[in-house]
Structures are given as structure tokens and as C-alpha cells.
Amino acid sequence: MKYMTTLLAAALTLALAAPLALGQEDVMTLSSAEQGLKDRPPVVFSHAKHSDIYDCTACHHEYDKFMANQGGGEAKCSECHQPSATAKNPTPLTLAFHQQCKSCHLKLIQMKAPQTGPIMCGDCHRAGVPAAPQAKEAKKK
Numbered sequence: 001m002k003y004m005t006t007l008l009a010a011a012l013t014l015a016l017a018a019p020l021a022l023g024q025e026d027v028m029t030l031s032s033a034e035q036g037l038k039d040r041p042p043v044v045f046s047h048a049k050h051s052d053i054y055d056c057t058a059c060h061h062e063y064d065k066f067m068a069n070q071g072g073g074e075a076k077c078s079e080c081h082q083p084s085a086t087a088k089n090p091t092p093l094t095l096a097f098h099q100q101c102k103s104c105h106l107k108l109i110q111m112k113a114p115q116t117g118p119i120m121c122g123d124c125h126r127a128g129v130p131a132a133p134q135a136k137e138a139k140k141k
């Protein structure tokens, strides 16, 4: 059953990848300033580089009631993850980002993978990165 779900998700991913690819930036500037969180500089994230390596569902999820990732759900993380934990969604926004980004990079380091990403604060939150409103630009398209 789990195998079927995976196959289905993969098929969906293929079907959705082409049209969605048009609506997303290659390099994104991630910021939670709109959610009132702005202690650190925004994070520059190479979406294209990451999605060349990984399936969309490695990061994007929409869970059914059995907590199986149905794929889709390529919304902003803040659509579901709130600044503080809620009963409906216990993972706050900043933790959601950190848990996803850092734990993958860390796992790769532990596995001695040839390529990984940063795990230090200042290597993701680089001083001097201006907030780019790419979210607004995406909506205009």
C-alpha cells in the first residue's frame, strides 16, 4: 500500500512538475518578515539546484489523514506552518525550515557525502542579503 502511494506520488510529481516549474524562481530569497520574524538576514536558496537532485516531495508535502505525503502542496511553508505552534500544526515556521534544511545537510555530512549544504547560522543567513520580494513577483506571473 505504501509502495502504491509512492508510485502515485511520483506520477503526480511528473504530471505537475512541468507546469509548476514555470512559476518558481531558480534562486529564491527566503524571508519570514511578513510573518513578523526578522531577526536574521534572509536566506538565499537555490531552488533549481536542489530540485535537480531531489523529488519535489522531499520538501513539499500535503499529508492525508494517515500522514502519507500526497505530493502537491507546493505552497509557501507559511500557508500551513505558523510563527507559533498551533493545535492543527505543531511545527512552527522557523523550526519547519530549520528541521528540513539543516537536518538534510547534517545527515549528508554524517554520511560523508561529497556535497552538502551549510549548517552554520551565518552561512545561510548571510549578512547584507537584501530582502527580495520574490513571493510578490511570483504572484504577478
Ligand code: HEC
Binding pocket: 030, 031, 032, 033, 037, 038, 039, 040, 041, 042, 043, 094, 097, 098, 101, 102, 105, 117, 118, 119, 120, 121, 122, 123, 124, 125
Ligand atoms: C541551512 C540553512 C539555515 C541554517 C544553517 C540556519 N537557518 Fe535560520 N532559517 C533558515 C531559513 C530558510 C529560514 C526561513 C527564512 C527566514 O525567515 O530567514 C530561517 C529562519 C530563521 C529565523 C526566523 C526568521 C528571523 O529572521 O527571525 C531565525 C531567528 C533563525 N532562522 C535563526 C537561525 C540561527 C540562530 C541559526 C544558527 C543556530 C540558523 N538560523 C541557522 C535557514 C537556516
Ligand code: HEC
Binding pocket: 016, 017, 020, 021, 023, 024, 028, 030, 045, 047, 050, 051, 054, 055, 056, 057, 058, 059, 060, 074, 075, 076, 077, 078, 135, 138
Ligand atoms: C530541497 C527542498 C525543495 C525541493 C526538492 C523542491 N522545493 Fe519547491 N520550494 C522549497 C522551498 C523552501 C520553497 C520556498 C517556500 C516558502 O517561501 O515558504 C519552495 C517554493 C516553491 C514554489 C513557490 C511557492 C510560492 O507560492 O512561492 C513552487 C511552485 C515550488 N517550490 C515547486 C517545486 C517543485 C515543482 C519541485 C520539484 C520539481 C520543488 N519545488 C522541489 C523547497 C524545495
Ligand code: HEC
Binding pocket: 059, 060, 061, 062, 063, 073, 074, 075, 076, 077, 078, 079, 080, 081, 088, 089, 090, 091, 095, 096, 097, 099, 100
Ligand atoms: C499544506 C500544508 C503544509 C505545507 C504547505 C507545508 N507543510 Fe510542513 N507539515 C504540514 C503538516 C500537517 C505536518 C505534520 C504536523 C507537524 O509536524 O507539524 C508538517 C510537518 C513538517 C515538518 C516536521 C515533520 C517532517 O515531515 O519532517 C517539517 C520539518 C516541515 N513540515 C517543513 C515544511 C517546509 C520547509 C515547508 C515548505 C517547503 C512545509 N513544511 C510546507 C503541513 C504543511
Ligand code: HEC
Binding pocket: 043, 044, 045, 046, 049, 050, 053, 054, 058, 059, 097, 100, 101, 102, 104, 105, 108, 115, 116, 117, 118, 123, 124
Ligand atoms: C534533502 C536534502 C536537502 C534539503 C532538504 C536542503 N538541502 Fe541545501 N543542499 C543539499 C545538497 C546535497 C547541497 C549541495 C548541492 C551542490 O553543491 O550541488 C545543498 C546545498 C545548499 C547550499 C549551498 C549551495 C548553494 O545552493 O549555493 C545552500 C545555501 C543550501 N543548500 C540551503 C538550503 C536551504 C535554505 C534549505 C531549506 C529551505 C535546504 N538547503 C534544504 C541538500 C539539501
